[in-house]
Amino acid sequence: KRKLNEHDVPEAVGDKAAKGAPAKPTFASLDLDSRLLQAINSEKFAAPTPVQAKAIPLALSGEDVLARAKTGSGKTLAYILPILHSLLKRKATESKPAKQTTALILVPTKELASQVTVTLQTFTEFCAQDVRHENISRKEDVAVTRSRLAENPDIVVATPGRATQWLNQDVLKLVELKHLVIDEADLVLNYGYEEDLQGIAAALPTGVQKIMMSATLRTEVDTLTALFPSGGAKPTILDLSA
Ligand code: ADP
Numbered sequence: 001k002r003k004l005n006e007h008d009v010p011e012a013v014g015d016k017a018a019k020g021a022p023a024k025p026t027f028a029s030l031d032l033d034s035r036l037l038q039a040i041n042s043e044k045f046a047a048p049t050p051v052q053a054k055a056i057p058l059a060l061s062g063e064d065v066l067a068r069a070k071t072g073s074g075k076t077l078a079y080i081l082p083i084l085h086s087l088l089k090r091k092a093t094e095s096k097p098a099k100q101t102t103a104l105i106l107v108p109t110k111e112l113a114s115q116v117t118v119t120l121q122t123f124t125e126f127c128a129q130d131v132r133h134e135n136i137s138r139k140e141d142v143a144v145t146r147s148r149l150a151e152n153p154d155i156v157v158a159t160p161g162r163a164t165q166w167l168n169q170d171v172l173k174l175v176e177l178k179h180l181v182i183d184e185a186d187l188v189l190n191y192g193y194e195e196d197l198q199g200i201a202a203a204l205p206t207g208v209q210k211i212m213m214s215a216t217l218r219t220e221v222d223t224l225t226a227l228f229p230s231g232g233a234k235p236t237i238l239d240l241s242a
């Protein structure tokens with residue numbers, strides 16, 4: 001009798017599977033870097049949440065994604081995992097990987113920035129030497145932030161206000177940016193950060209992937225797509241709020 005593997009979990013072999021419905025997604029089926037899968041395993045996460053199962057493949061394919069899913073549905077990993085995967089892949093395959101920040105994660109508050117940083121720490125446990133991230137949303141001595149950014153972290157987590165401050169002082173450099181995330185996008189707009197977002201949008205090189213996450217997204221969708229237009233194709237809008 002052969003050993004059970006993750007494709008044999010009961011959910012995948014029930015009635016639905018028999019009728020040809022797609023098997024329940026697994027983290028292994030998402031084709032993520034093995035070091036990320038290791039971290040997922042050590043967190044004992046059994047399967048991706050619906051927003052993760054949908055957003056991760058889209059984000060890995062380079063598309064712009066705007067996802068609406070309720071609080072607690074796992075939106076943080078839905079953007080962190082594809083960004084880490086792409087980053088690790090570029091480092092492994094490119095002869096001259098970027099020397100500057102390639103991902104900027106914007107959040108409405110410094111509390112959320114700390115939470116995102118903890119998640120980054122957890123999921124880079126097995127690739128820590130390859131991924132440098134800095135949270136620049138805290139209030140701290142100017143010289144400290146300056147020196148942390150001088151070392152060009154791969155990923156920067158910030159509120160739009162702090163990002164703007166350092167961008168204007170030419171300390172945060174976005175010329176090699178590949179991914180821009182706006183987490184809690186509705187709050188970012190409602191907290192009055194639109195002007196900062198305009199400045200950040202103007203500083204982006206071409207071809208930056210935009211990923212936006214929110215628990216609610218209504219009129220904000222139009223504002224966000226106007227602020228951060230997608231090159232040719234429209235962003236994929238995922239609505240998992242039902
Ligand atoms: P959201 O941003 O949608 O409110 P979070 O990303 O903060 O949700 O995740 C909520 C909680 O769910 C966190 O404690 C996180 O560790 C946990 N979580 C995320 N993804 C999974 C998963 N696939 N399996 C189990 N727990 C998960």
Ligand code: MG
Pocket residue numbers: 075076183184
């Ligand atoms: Mg969240």
